[in-house]
Amino acid sequence: MHRFRRPLTSLCALLALTPLLTGCFVSGGAEAGSSGRLRVALAVPPAQALSPLGNDATVLGKLSVAEGLTALDATGAAVPALASSWTRKDDTTWAFELRKATFHDGTEVTADAVVAALGHAAAAKVKPRVLSDVTLTARAEDADTVTITTSTPDPVLPLRLASPALGVLAAKAYAPDGTVSPVGTGTGPFKITKLNGKSTATLDRFDGYWGGRAALAGIDVTWIADGTSRANALRSGEADVAEWIPTSQAKLLADGTRHDVPSVRTDSLVLNTADGIFADPSLRASARAAVDGSAVVGPVFGGFADPARGLFGPAVGWAAANRVAVTGRAQALPVADVQARTQGRTLRLAAYTNRAELPEAATVLQQQLEKAGFTVQQDVREYTQMEPDLLAGKYDALVFSRVTLLDTGDAVAFLASDFAGTGVYNIARLHDGQVDQAIAAAAQESDTARRQQKIMRAEAEILRTDAVVPLVHEKVVQGISTRVEGVVLDPRERSLITVGTRLK
Template sequence: MRKALALLSFVVALGAVLTGAAGAQESAVRIAVALEPPTLDPTANAAEAVDIVVYQNVFEGLTRIDENGGVEPGLATEWTISEDGLTYVFTLAEGVVFHDGSSFDAEDVKFTFDRILAEDSLNAQKALYEPIESVTVVDPQTVEFTLSRPTGTFLFDIGRPDAVIVAPESAENNSSVPIGTGPFAFVQWDRGSRVILERFDTYWGETPALTRATFLFIGDTATLINALLAGDVDGTNNMAAEALDVFANDPRFKVLVGTTEGEVVLATNNRKPPFDDIRVRQAMAHAIDRQALIDGVTYGYSQPIGSHFAPHNPYYIDLTGTYPHDLDKARALLAEAGHPDGFAATLKLPPVGYARNSGQILASQFAQIGIRLELINVEWAQWLEDVFTNHDFDLSIVAHVEPFDIGIYANPDYYFGYDNPEFAALIETLNATTDDAQRKELAGEAQTILARDAVNGYLFELAQTGVWNARLEGMWQNSPIEGVVLRGIRWVE
């Protein structure tokens, strides 16, 4: 009897161990990402690969950006804005500690922004925070920002990865041993292979379902496909579009297709004839078949755009119908502009697949209305010199990936060469407006002006194409900002 009871006890114990092991496995996730980050400090490096791993996982800001580009409370639970838009007073969350056990308070906020604005700062977005005139510690849970001018995007900007809060005790070593206040703490970085994070059990906010997350660096598409099929990884935030068919009908996986902040545009030199004539730009707009581009370049996994704005943004309006695909209308506009037989132009293409493939298709589409494009492939250094800096180009194709960057059109010296005082004044008002309803209205007006003036050829928004284990939920479908946010990811039956 004693032997039988002992055997039974062993079986029960073994079952408990196995159940516990399975439970532990089900609370961990292995995520494949394309690039290894050069550092793990998002406040000192511009690489997207840094933010993919640590943003909202290891590090947090006063505000946080949600899946659709909206602003939510972060380490600041609430705030007030003065009537003149120059003073922001933030109330900080209580009971927050950094992963090394040091406490978080207003002094850390002041340290973070003083560090961003320092003369020797390595912050990639330092210019965004230039309007900050002073940061004042009111008390440990209250901090006041004074701005030199109203800045409508301020709450968004302090929620970017570049403005996450760091501590003076650990900031110097964040590049290799990142210490933040987020729901996951850094464990190890095996160079060339992976970064491991574990749930921070004394996290001040809602406890995430995952206990561990491993980011594996797999840049080769074939290797990534094999790793997913073999079950060696549980998902990836962005699979090559041409490979999605492998997973689309496999019940073991789910494919999440969303948008990014990458507006792919036919960049047009508005200062140069014949593109300084709006009729020519309108003709080109009528000649563009966006769906053919999307099908041919991104295998159907992108969303058409009619202006310079991301479709997931709450301020977005659909302007794709402004100049519908109409070859007869395009030819008539060219004739009206004095080009009945069309004209020849150059199209400089940077070394990315979406640009060079789009160039081939656009050349075929434009040929139908008499515009003969010479395709010139250039490397990034030459593109930056010729197109971006010297404005030595007719047309180009590139994705603009910065969030809420419609304001670039207010600068007549920008490489598009678009000079519209009405638009510039509108952007100045938008930048100074903090009321969300007013900002939405102004952003809609700005999008409409760009569409109406056909400043560029607005083609499509680059897609985020995630492939995940079918039993995982809570991954972001859209990518309004760089990062694979872990807090909502969980396993389900």
Template structure:
């Protein structure tokens, strides 16, 4: 596997003449811009943070800060850096800087799932323009790992303080000029951007958690781009001639995690009973109003990783009762606490639907709501029964192997279901080592089928992203991994 030639380089920009654009982001930074956290993805969407390799909207890998990459030998990849790139503070983006940035991510107390010491043994400079990444075992996914925002490259200055400094330390088309914590970022065009002229003069990212507020500001013209718009607002917005509304299938599935480490969900029969009692189509119709599809497993049916002919589980309460009877469990003896974090406003309604459907079976469900950071410790420790989770299966690495190794192996770093099966561990380890993409995808299909058949958890819906634009915004294309928004080509017509 190798990268292509120079892409997107050229004359240095002199700023744009395209005015000012405001983008409404859903979640504010939660970790002081720590690159190993989700904050890195926000900084990528802001047009500041860049990676060695870019994952395009077409699902291809293309050069970014590296122009080519080769597998030097089993367990080692070499990346050739783009010549002449400087950070926004004027320091060179050379091998020493890149090694420092990636090593920082490896050494933090809680490293990223895509790029950590379990999968990366060492990062070193071969020469001024070449970086070598060594892995503990052969890993075909390394180029995808460095395309993740958590492997973004910042200037050495960024890591000198107690928290990451994002002012002047990026390489992207926009540089941060001011931050109002948890509220906004102000940016201006990077006049020396390696990728050429930046069309906009300035931009702003507003962090607006409330979906209705994002919709209102889009409709009023206060913002020109808004993401994750509530389905409840779609009818009004789609009739507004000043707006363009689009839906994009996401590599993201909402799942009802079942804690398999303790009763009752350590019994696959009980898990399958719960799976069979839930009507995923009713959730799609009643909660998402069609802006999602019933899940067929961890991966949506239109991907290369879903088993051929995969279909949603059809609700069958009689079958659910039979499975519980086979497990020796009376439905009325089951009492479950279902956690639903209100960072996702739709989860309250999803939990209510599940509560009602399991109630028809005779199972008692108590809903526990709260912010995700307050609920996550119980999920990580296994001190819970069931929980709703929205999980991107290409977020960690743009290949399902990263998600599978994180969420579904015994010692996975994000194994919130506490699912542990040595056979599955071996299958995932073997799959991620396969270099041939078609063969690797076939192995993923087998694993997906196993997780669905065993009801490792209840996969509910495959999500869609609802984006809104003011008419006149040019050069914007929703990214399947939710990575890039403010780009050099973005313009106001």
């Protein structure tokens, strides 16, 4: 039996910068097509050797390497994955029946293997965000049945278990030192056979996949953090799929290769509420009043974004109809008062290079904040280089891009991980009792319509604190060669290559 305990504050995030080198893909153009291998350029190099317990987990989902008990369909509903069915026994107890499936190393997927995998997630030094607001107990009833009990009612547990961070790997994936390797240990239609640090990975088709034989013989992955280089890889024919094309490059792609979709990704200015300048609510209010996200929609995002109306944008279909007016905010200060309160202090504004638009947006925000009376100094680096300083409270603000429905497809998990006092992704370092109560109320609601209403009340409470200033709701631009079919355009950015993806 494994008990999942509520974690304390911690953080894991987004990563590095690798230049594109000609010929860096394993296969060349004609050879790749004739061999049935797909060449994919991804944006964020792995931080933890593709461990599922951090942000690398999304890569395992995008490449169809690992699976959880459940998955999400196009509507965001939970559907069977390694669990063929499930039943809610009472408010806090669920039973999951496993399908017959095999790990990439040839061992069978059993209830004991599932319980062990969930236990490793709970015991991780940095716990997955999806576990930030819940305590779970997993138990093997027999070889094919897992019972999961929650300490409080969790109406969306099947959604939670679809998180990439709760993917189930074979026993040999989990090392005694806490590291986790998906190389040859997943269950999906593609098996990782080689991982070369943060540069490349080789995936081969796994013919023992329970869901049928993949159309592709394999996938050759190269990580290219620079967005222009990713676009160039697609244009030159070195890549068949290039994710996250920068908006500055999107309109330069050939007809039929640019595909954009409204995303659940929101870019925001996150303020450090615990230390420094923005521990003062009036200065947070002044920053919020100074910042205008609409100013970056055209010049920075090239129109591939919408001005933010809150934490959730148009890709979250129910958000606008349930949005609640924000009341009780602190009042912004006149410029002279901002200057007086911040005299001798510099606002440390961070942005990271992995998404090309963020440093450009930071420059616009710097101008807006300086006009309001702040003295601003930017620090623009790879995310991994600045993360320790973010955790230590050495920045006052971060220009941040966040997929709000990434972890579970349920917005409560995002709110709890990012803004609850115990949230594991609480970059704002926010501790507010009213926020915590509003998030808890939404988490306990089982009726879908009422849950959505309570989520938006929680959004209003968060915005009241000015811990976060939403800027824009992005549209994701993916570059896909015209010789490729079946690439998934996912607003949640969890899926990309599937069992049905193929080369023409």
